[in-house]
Amino acid sequence: ExxxxxxxxxxxxxGGSLRLSCAASGFSFSTYSMNWVRQAPGKGLDWVSSISSGxxxxxxxxxxxxxxxxxxxxxxxLLYLQMNSLRAExxxxxxxxxxxxxxxxIDYWGQGTLVTVSS
Amino acid sequence: xSVLTQPPSASGTPGQRVTISCSGxxxxxxxxxxxxxxxxxxTAPKLLIYRNNQRPSGVPDRxxxxxxxxxxxxxxxxxxxxxxxxYYCAAWDDRLRGRVFGGGTKxxxx
Numbered sequence: 001e002x003x004x005x006x007x008x009x010x011x012x013x014x015g016g017s018l019r020l021s022c023a024a025s026g027f028s029f030s031t032y033s034m035n036w037v038r039q040a041p042g043k044g045l046d047w048v049s050s051i052s053s054g055x056x057x058x059x060x061x062x063x064x065x066x067x068x069x070x071x072x073x074x075x076x077x078l079l080y081l082q083m084n085s086l087r088a089e090x091x092x093x094x095x096x097x098x099x100x101x102x103x104x105x106i107d108y109w110g111q112g113t114l115v116t117v118s119s
Numbered sequence: 120x121s122v123l124t125q126p127p128s129a130s131g132t133p134g135q136r137v138t139i140s141c142s143g144x145x146x147x148x149x150x151x152x153x154x155x156x157x158x159x160x161x162t163a164p165k166l167l168i169y170r171n172n173q174r175p176s177g178v179p180d181r182x183x184x185x186x187x188x189x190x191x192x193x194x195x196x197x198x199x200x201x202x203x204x205x206y207y208c209a210a211w212d213d214r215l216r217g218r219v220f221g222g223g224t225k226x227x228x229x
Contacts, residue, residue: 035218037164044121045156045164045207047218059217100169104211105154106218107175109163 002026002108004096009113016086016117022079022096022110030054030074033099035106036081038092038115048094049081064090086117122147123208125221132229136196139224141208143189147219151211153191155184158205158223167206168193195226203228 008020020036036048049070050059058070069082079096093112100107124142131137141153155168166175168184171191181197195202208221 037218037220044205044223045158045209045220047209047220050218061217062215095163097164102152102170104152105169105209106156106164107166107169109165111163 002098004098004108004110006094006096006110006113009094009115011116011118012086013119014087014117017082017084018086018115020081020083020094020096020113020115024077024079024096024098027098029072029077033103034070034072034079035097035099036070036079037095037097037106037109038090039095039112040089040092043092046092050099051079083115086115088117091115091117121222122212122215122219123210123221125206125208125224127222128225128227130227130229131195131198133198133200135198136194137198137226139193139195139206139208139226141191141193141221143191143210143219145189146214147189147210147212148186148191149189150213153184153186154209155182155193156207156209158207164207198228200228202226 003025005023033052035050038046051070067085071080095112096110097106098108152170156164171186172184183194206224212219
């Protein structure tokens with residue numbers, strides 16, 4: 001069974017940093033592209049970043065480019081999102097999500113971790 | 120303003136058929152597969168439709184997807200109370216070099 005478990009969320013002040021982690025199990029992690037997607041309170045889904053299976057390609061939404069960094073550890077089945085210079089508008093539930101076999105879309109999602117940016 | 124355009128709301132009575140539209144452009148829906156997700160409050164998004172019209176195992180055949188040109192749609196037949204949820208379409212966008220989502224459609228079962 002595919003499982004994605006996020007951790008690392010919490011309350012942080014504007015301008016602060018936070019690192020999210022996602023522990024993957026139940027599939028061959030190193031062969032799948034992975035994503036971070038967020039949902040702000042009362043808002044819709046908002047793609048944040050994607051990384052290819054071997055970390056050769058990384059993509060970012062314009063809203064986080066230069067502030068967030070996606071990375072992965074295939075040896076330990078972990079996905080990360082380093083978030084710097086956080087802003088109030090980054091407040092959201094952050095989901096770890098796996099691309100499907102076609103690498104065209106997301107098939108599995110984690111339960112999410114809440115990040116709150118507030119003074 | 121979302122790159123993919125969905126109606127903010129839809130509604131139907133039990134047993135009815137409802138359709139949710141998703142409009143995009145050549146750089147996203149026109150060039151890539153469309154995916155549909157169901158969001159229930161407090162739960163992780165659930166994949167309903169992948170690659171335009173494919174259903175994952177476990178998703179009832181009451182749910183179907185289609186795509187034509189730069190638009191796609193999700194149809195739900197035999198509407199049930201448990202279908203009341205938020206629905207989102209998604210696709211990759213070549214121009215933005217990222218994944219784009221619709222703004223979401225809140226489905227109410229009257």
